[in-house]
Amino acid sequence: MKAGEFELIERLCRALPYGRRTLLGPGDDCAIIAPSRRPQLITIDSMVEGVHFNLDWLSAPQLGARALAVNLSDIAAMGGIPRACVINLGIREGLDAAFFSGMYRGVGRAARGAGVDVVGGNITRANQLTITIALIGEVLSAALRRDTARKDDEIFVTGTLGDCALGWRIMAGEVKAQGAARRFLVSRFIAPQPRLAAGQQLARMRPAPAAIDISDGLLADLGHILERSRVGAEIELAAIPRSRHYLSVAGDRTDLALSGGEDYELLFCLPRGHSAAALTRRLGVAVHRVGRIVDRRAGMRLRRADGRLIAPPDRRGWDQLESVGSEAKR
Template identity: 35%
Template sequence: MGPDSSQDAQTISQVGEFGLIDRVTSGRAQSPGTALGPGDDAAVLSAPDGRVVASTDVLVEGVHFRFDWSTPHQVGRKAVAVNLSDINAMGAVPTGLLVGLACPPDTPVALVDELADGLWEEAQQLGIGLIGGDMVSSSSLTISITALGDLQGRAPVTRSGARPGDVVAVAGRLGWAAAGLAVLGRGFRSPVAVVGAHRVPEPPYGAGPAAATGGATSMVDTSDGLLADLGHIAEASGVAVDVDSARLGVPQRLTEVASALGSDARHWVLTGGEDQALIATFPAGSPLPAEFREIGAVLEGTGVTVDGSPYQGPAGWEHWR
């Protein structure tokens, strides 16, 4: 939006709610499917499939992000990425975003400008925009995003369709965001690639629809960690899942970082969340979409194992634990 330097020192209490909304939304391009964008009581999107996929995530300062670790621009991108990942995990394509922003009155306008630039940059990678939302005063900065999507005539890929005999496959990175969080927690700011994975995840956009087209029987994204999210599939589908660690692999870069920190890179890969990779199951013998690699199998029974044995330790992130 390019506010001038005299505006950079302003706080949002000086600009006001409607002035802030205008700064976040004006001059931005909307997708062709947006019949009515920001500025009215509600937005209007076309829904060519006749169904709308919807998902909401809330990011709270001090819990999901810290401005001493990430720039507002990076936080904006992350907020959108974690939401679009959920749409991806249903096998849908995103169509629009609704944004709720709660922040203290003394929040600098420049911070919100930068945050908004990040929100829009990530959204427009997929040709969509912010179609509406709300802004309120709060004691802490909180971002709530609702992502909307379209199935394009396909059935949604849920967590409950896995069957014994299916193969388990993953698209995207595992363990990188957890490694970045560990690095930042020790007071370091490098390696840049690892730290950057925590600041801005890189969901495998497009892999979800590809999995749906390729016959995926179930799918979930790695918000909480590989084992925890495989647990969601196992529970919803009434099956057991075993991960083959030899197929999974541990990237050399993560091994190097873990060695420097005295940590376990394998643990990051198995349990680290926020990479927003996709885990899907496919019928045995069916060709996997190009984005996916096989890492395990669906079995009779319950629970998740690694190389046939229960994993020792927490399986991933849980709120309030």
């Protein structure tokens, strides 16, 4: 990084969008944002080169947009409205100001799309490119929490699962795919769609459903709900929603849909009586019922097509030592 480029990147950060809620934007020691009448949500997430992404896989704008999207997904999982963020950038040698300009363009586009003010940032030298975003949101009416699932609730998920995990395996050359299937699966990795509108619809329901976003895989994230709610679950393997492109490339393989991670879909639990079709209309995204909450002592079990209940496989999330993946958030 040449002299002056550091300052240029700082200027780029200051050019990101913010609106009237931000009383003082980037450029001072702190930003000042107007107080909110609602309870506030705060979350943070990092993307690290070589751990969560590879620069051959995404353009600079795609990388910026994705870094914000994964944070937006956590606000979606609470049923909230995203409001403001700050960005910490760890920059390494070998990337120029044009790269960061592109990256901030991507962040800016995603921020405008979600109504988020980028109110400040920090830049540091690092060995790997690292983008950390802290995001503030507001609770819409009730927060969707992990600790409110009850026995006999039904378990639903939005969208289809496993596409992103398959997408990055295609980019890594581990799985072969062509044409429309390749384009669809790769785009699901590059540009995940945080389910903000669906989360906000769920937050209007009473009782407010238990919910989580699926970042580490269905089994791992459902596991967090079971632990926090002190319940067990039965998952119907045949009911796991998979896209036609997933099926055309991965066939019967269910491991990526169960444990692949990076789906950024929502998993939620509701008392009996809600149909997937009605929820699909209400949430504006396909919803599938995948199982039910049972007594804690039963733990988590998977029902095969032949009716037999089996224990889930040992490796629930992604193994960071082996692959570019996600990480558990505590």
